[in-house]
Amino acid sequence: MTPQEALVAAVHPLLFLYRNAADGHFPPADGGVLVLPPLPARLECSAALTGYAVVATGMGH
Numbered sequence: 001m002t003p004q005e006a007l008v009a010a011v012h013p014l015l016f017l018y019r020n021a022a023d024g025h026f027p028p029a030d031g032g033v034l035v036l037p038p039l040p041a042r043l044e045c046s047a048a049l050t051g052y053a054v055v056a057t058g059m060g061h
Contacts, residue, residue, distance in 0.1 A: 012039055014047070014056055027052045035060075 013036050017027070027034070029051025038044050038058040047054045 012036070012056075014039065014045075014054060017054060018047075021049060026050070 017034075020026070026049055029049075031051055033053045033055065036054065036056045038056050042058055044055075044057045046056075
């Protein structure tokens with residue numbers, strides 16, 4: 001992992017996922033769901049890539 005990648009990952013894991021996708025590195029299209037903590041200011045979101053979903057939420061935390 002480069003220093004820039006480490007910085008992006010430290011901000012929020014969702015940004016690291018988006019950066020990887022922008023570089024052509026996608027998660028497996030296996031129907032999986034990744035649950036992450038909420039973004040700063042307790043913002044929540046969901047995102048979908050082909051065959052893969054991501055949810056950033058405070059539920060269960």
